Amino acid sequence: MTKTLRTVATGASLLITALSLAWNGHGHQQVADIAWAKLSRAAKVDIALILGAADTTTGKDFRTGEPRTVKFGIDLPVTITDDFLEKTVRPAFRLASTWPDEIKSNKSSLFESRIEELNTKFPGVNPPAGDHVGARGEEVRMKTWHYFDKPVLDKTGKKVARPSNALVGLNWLRGDLEAATKSKDRPMQAFDLGWIEHLYGDLHQPLHTSQSFAVHADEGDAGGNLFKMKDPLHPDRTMNLHSYWDAGIDHAIAADARLANASFEDVTAAWTKDKDRPSKKDADNQRVESWIDDGAALSTNVVYGFDEGTAPGADYVRKHDEVCKRQALLAGYRLANYLNRILR
Numbered sequence: 001m002t003k004t005l006r007t008v009a010t011g012a013s014l015l016i017t018a019l020s021l022a023w024n025g026h027g028h029q030q031v032a033d034i035a036w037a038k039l040s041r042a043a044k045v046d047i048a049l050i051l052g053a054a055d056t057t058t059g060k061d062f063r064t065g066e067p068r069t070v071k072f073g074i075d076l077p078v079t080i081t082d083d084f085l086e087k088t089v090r091p092a093f094r095l096a097s098t099w100p101d102e103i104k105s106n107k108s109s110l111f112e113s114r115i116e117e118l119n120t121k122f123p124g125v126n127p128p129a130g131d132h133v134g135a136r137g138e139e140v141r142m143k144t145w146h147y148f149d150k151p152v153l154d155k156t157g158k159k160v161a162r163p164s165n166a167l168v169g170l171n172w173l174r175g176d177l178e179a180a181t182k183s184k185d186r187p188m189q190a191f192d193l194g195w196i197e198h199l200y201g202d203l204h205q206p207l208h209t210s211q212s213f214a215v216h217a218d219e220g221d222a223g224g225n226l227f228k229m230k231d232p233l234h235p236d237r238t239m240n241l242h243s244y245w246d247a248g249i250d251h252a253i254a255a256d257a258r259l260a261n262a263s264f265e266d267v268t269a270a271w272t273k274d275k276d277r278p279s280k281k282d283a284d285n286q287r288v289e290s291w292i293d294d295g296a297a298l299s300t301n302v303v304y305g306f307d308e309g310t311a312p313g314a315d316y317v318r319k320h321d322e323v324c325k326r327q328a329l330l331a332g333y334r335l336a337n338y339l340n341r342i343l344r
Helices: 025-037 041-051 082-096 112-121 166-183 186-202 241-246 248-255 264-271 280-284 288-303 314-342
Strands: 056-060 067-071 150-152 210-212 228-230 238-240
Touching (some): 025 264, 025 314, 082 186, 150 288, 166 186, 166 288, 166 314, 186 314, 210 288, 228 241, 238 241, 241 248, 241 314, 248 314, 264 314, 288 314
Parallel strands (some): 150 210
Antiparallel strands (some): 056 067, 228 238
């Protein structure tokens, strides 16, 4: 599996290549793979049993419009061997981290009613009744759970994040997973696991924890989506700041001379041996509020460190790569520590 393609394959007749979503699909799967390397065997076996009850989504490829089916579940053998865990469960665990992005526009075979129920349950989200698959906007499909827009560079100090957000979502999901684990409700565990994997990733992307009011003073810049910039590699092209940071883990991998054409596993093996890997204290930190504060500080001090409409310079790009590697490792280590405590 190469870094350039990273086509995901499991023994579950999977029909998908890696999704380009936030972080992006590659980034989320890299975070999950880092976590996998830190999981106990007991947790890995439990994850295999959970993924045996995971979802299948159907819809269209958002790029081509062609029909697409994604099977997130795996077929379980009579005996779960180490070889099965590495060759089948590890890539399926990675893929599960992209499921919350997949259901934004495609239909879940198992969880449509639960998606609707939870979308309606949390404050600040009041969708119309009915089928919202493929609907645009933030009021459907639990889309507000993907971020917490803490205001930064806000001259008034009066702005607040919307009430249904990643902090609310992840805290609820962790409690739900713990309850489902006690009752061995495998489908509910699968629902919660995919979301938890995804949100541990999202909450370590600084622009999923903040938005700037420096230029867009009234409504904010939607986590950098409204901040237009020049592509540092192609200055004749315009992009937005959020997209640039969503691809940040891929940027960090590309900047690492050891990792040309590296697989997810290769990146994990290299990065988890580096001296700049997280300390035990940082890896043990499960306080989502502190992750948000740290992400907002990174946004203030690093992310918004050049003028809108321009291309960032070489020093900025280097710092961006360093931050994205560090955040990927933090997310993976913290996810592993959490799952090792719950799944044992």
